[in-house]
Amino acid sequence: MTEKCPNGTMPRELTVGEVAERSGVAVSTLHFYETKGLIHSQRNRGNQRRYPRSILRRVAVIKVAQRTGIPLSEIADALSVLPHDRPLTIQDWRNLSETWRGQLDERIARLTKLRNQLDGCIGCGCLSMQECPLRNPWDTLGEEGPGPRLLEP
Numbered sequence: 201m202t203e204k205c206p207n208g209t210m211p212r213e214l215t216v217g218e219v220a221e222r223s224g225v226a227v228s229t230l231h232f233y234e235t236k237g238l239i240h241s242q243r244n245r246g247n248q249r250r251y252p253r254s255i256l257r258r259v260a261v262i263k264v265a266q267r268t269g270i271p272l273s274e275i276a277d278a279l280s281v282l283p284h285d286r287p288l289t290i291q292d293w294r295n296l297s298e299t300w301r302g303q304l305d306e307r308i309a310r311l312t313k314l315r316n317q318l319d320g321c322i323g324c325g326c327l328s329m330q331e332c333p334l335r336n337p338w339d340t341l342g343e344e345g346p347g348p349r350l351l352e353p
């Protein structure tokens with residue numbers, strides 16, 4: 201349970217346990233995020249991690265992005281350009297979500313194509329380099345014939 205400051209206000213900084221409790225993310229996951237540079241903490245005099253309250257919004261963004269399948273490394277890249285000393289703004293989230301929406305559309309299109317190609321493999325089992333679109337999906341040179349097409353014109 202979070203202790204209030206003597207003046208009745210909420211503390212400016214949170215412990216890792218408080219961040220975990222409020223964000224619904226395990227302490228171990230928060231530590232992992234920190235090792236990956238997604239979030240930052242400061243150490244207090246007792247060498248314990250303390251997080252600014254703005255961390256909660258950042259963790260929420262990370263969770264949402266992960267749910268859409270964005271790799272953690274890409275989330276880290278996107279967040280790396282945003283300052284850690286202020287909460288993410290609505291505009292920050294708009295920009296991030298627009299970028300990720302485009303990536304999500306691409307991923308959906310790629311997976312849909314893959315699913316459609318898989319339809320042709322069901323009941324086949326050949327896994328042929330020449331015939332199977334999943335075995336050799338980008339073999340455009342293969343359409344010109346067998347062998348090392350670039351080396352033997």
Ligand code: FES
Pocket residue numbers: 320321324325326327328331332333334335
């Ligand atoms: S397994 Fe035969 S076409 Fe894919």
